[in-house]
Amino acid sequence: MVVLAASITSKSGKALVSRQFVDMSRIRIEGLLAAFPKLIGSGKQHTYVETENVRYVYQPMEGIYLLLVTNKQSNILEDLDTLRLLSKVPEFSASLDEEIICKHAFELIFAFDEVISLGHKENVTVAQVRQYCEMESHEERLHKLVLQSKINDTKDVMKRKANEIDKSKIERGKLEKGGYSSLQSMSSMGSIGRMDASLSNDMGISSGNTFGGGSGFGITSEVDNFSSKPKGRPSAAVGAPTKGMGMKLGKSQRTNQFLESLKAEGEMIVEDVRPSANPSKAAAAPPTDPVTLTVEEKLNVTLKRDGGLSNFDVQGTLSLQILNQDDGFIQVQIESVGNPEIKFKTHPNINKELFSNENILGSKDPNRPFPAGQSGDGLGLLKWRMQSKDESAVPLTINCWPSVSGNETYVSIEYEASSMFDLQNVVISVPLPALREAPNVRQIDGEWSGSMEFVVPPADTSVFFPISVGFSATSTFSNMKVANIVPLKGGAAPKFSQRIQLVTESYQVV
Incomplete structure (x- = not known):
């Protein structure tokens, strides 16, 4: 017996899945499959039909045909046995719908290859076909393990780098603790001014203020203009905090010195x-x-x-x-x-x-x-x-x-x-x-x-x-x-x- 090709064909003659097993031209195979619907007569009970050169052995399955194309010298009993085995292969597809079969075309072709090799039927069962199709590659599994190991190593390196960056930030924060850097140095580093609701026009020194009646719209401000501030009375920010908005610009060294001089004179300053x-x-x-x-x-x-x-x-x-x-x-x-x-x-x-x-x-x-x-x-x-x-x-x-x-x-x-x-x-x-x-x-x-x-x-x-x-x-x-x-x-x-x-x-x- 020599199987020339196997195919799952719709009743309209469209080949949904086809596999060639011997050396024949593609045009020859397509011609044989296209001639099959014209050879099937209505009302016939046969499961095969012959032409001058080939024999078609087929089995209706709902709205499709499972078809073997063999030479006329093949054993019809072996053909039918092969057809029965192949009829169980479509379990690799979720249903016998044309769209689903086309979607699982590769899985079905791989199953056909396990049943028929070089035109001859292999001595296999459906369970063995399923097992062979599901077998995984040891090399592929090893490659995945190596790849995952590299990913894990990269994550460990990233965590160490992140910890080092966090430690450097903490150390830098400790060095800056106790006072703000000068405005000039902050500006050279691209400093960003912060707005706050605690600016007093006549004093320019911030107090903790809120936005929206205690809702916490926190925007602090400090300015360097103290020339108009009268002495001998508390800061305006102490008695009546302003519910407005200002900028956080950072204290300059000269501002700090001026605040210290005001404190030495007995002025009440709210930091x-x-x-x-x-x-x-x-x-x-x-x-x-x-x-x-x-x-x-x-x-x-x-x-x-x-x-x-x-x-x-x-x-x-x-x-x-x-x-x-x-x-x-x-x-x-x-x-x-x-x-x-x-x-x-x-x-x-x-x-x-x-x-x-x-x-x-x-x-x-x-x-x-x-x-x-x-x-x-x-x-x-x-x-x-x-x-x-x-x-x-x-x-x-x-x-x-x-x-x-x-x-x-x-x-x-x-x-x-x-x-x-x-x-x-x-x-x-x-x-x-x-x-x-x-x-x-x-x-x-x-x-x-x-x-x-x-x-x-x-x-x-x-x-x-x-x-x-x-x-x-x-x-x-x-x-x-x-x-x-x-x-x-x-x-x-x-x-x-x-x-x-x-x-x-x-x-x-x-």
């Missing part, structure tokens, strides 16, 4: 507290309750300096931390605003149908508890994302208008906070050119909205950008909240606490 570089990303206290759930949204916003919104992206997560493994047999019921712009995605092990129908986050396997002792941010149960082109969704808008007039550059800044959030720990950082003197702050006012203006020597207006903003809030765009904890094994639900925060990851005016 400001230097804010952290990114107050919106302060480390959270470790959990103390048996179950802690954290709702966090990270805000990425890019505003255009000429007005308008370039990018607005909110990415949120709901994380779970459990102290004791016995408290892991729970489900979490949540509440959220029905905003169609927010797209939710659950953890792969979460029951998606339960979440979609009842807003409950539970494991697919009720007998499998949530893991305890999660370090860092905990186990992420739910993620969501919101993008918008609507400028009204921005919590804080900043407008900066630098202009050069004569030998001075006037920089006017307007800010306005939205009423949707109570912003806290707000820091607005404005880049400055290299200066020998502190900027002269001419005007500052406002609480939820306001403005300020400062003057520096002539400079290119582009040096005042990008302006970076950092803040936090205790409410989110999704209004995601944990409503209840449902125990799965009866009894009282474990005590739980939840943390809700909105922080800025990247918030700039460019």
Whole structure:
């Protein structure tokens, strides 16, 4: 017996999968397969049909034919036995649909090759064919192990480098502790001025002030203009702190000397507290309750300096931390605003149908508890994302208008906070050119909205950008909240606490 070709053909005559086993031209094989539908008569019970040169042995299978093309000298009984074995090969395809068969064409061809070799049937079973097709290469497995080892080594090197960088930052911070560097040295390193709500026009020395009636719009300021300050009375920042906005520029050496001289004369001076570089990303206290759930949204916003919104992206997560493994047999019921712009995605092990129908986050396997002792941010149960082109969704808008007039550059800044959030720990950082003197702050006012203006020597207006903003809030765009904890094994639900925060990851005016 010699099998010339094997094919899976639709009833319309289209060859879905075909394999040639002997040396014949492609045109010859295509001609034999194209002639097959014309040779099948209706109502016939035969499973083969012959022509002058070849024999077609076939088997109908739903809407397709499994076809062998052999020479006329082959044994018909062997042909039928081979056909029966090949009829079980399509189990490598999910179904006998034409689209699915074409999708698994390579798997079927590999199976044909295991059954027929050089036109002759191999002595194999279906189980052996399956085993041969699933066999993996030892060299490939070894290559993957070597590649993974290299990846792990690279990660270890990255961790060591990161630790070295962190240590150098800590040592550098210790050297700088006890006072600020001079304004000139800070400017030469590309220092960034920070805005604060504690500038007093007649004094120019900051006090810890807030934005929005104690909401924490923290913007500190220090200026070098003390000539107009009267002596013999407390600083104006002590009795009536200004709810406005200023700049953090850093103290120059001359300013420090002047402050020391004022203190020696008995003047009451209120020193400001230097804010952290990114107050919106302060480390959270470790959990103390048996179950802690954290709702966090990270805000990425890019505003255009000429007005308008370039990018607005909110990415949120709901994380779970459990102290004791016995408290892991729970489900979490949540509440959220029905905003169609927010797209939710659950953890792969979460029951998606339960979440979609009842807003409950539970494991697919009720007998499998949530893991305890999660370090860092905990186990992420739910993620969501919101993008918008609507400028009204921005919590804080900043407008900066630098202009050069004569030998001075006037920089006017307007800010306005939205009423949707109570912003806290707000820091607005404005880049400055290299200066020998502190900027002269001419005007500052406002609480939820306001403005300020400062003057520096002539400079290119582009040096005042990008302006970076950092803040936090205790409410989110999704209004995601944990409503209840449902125990799965009866009894009282474990005590739980939840943390809700909105922080800025990247918030700039460019």
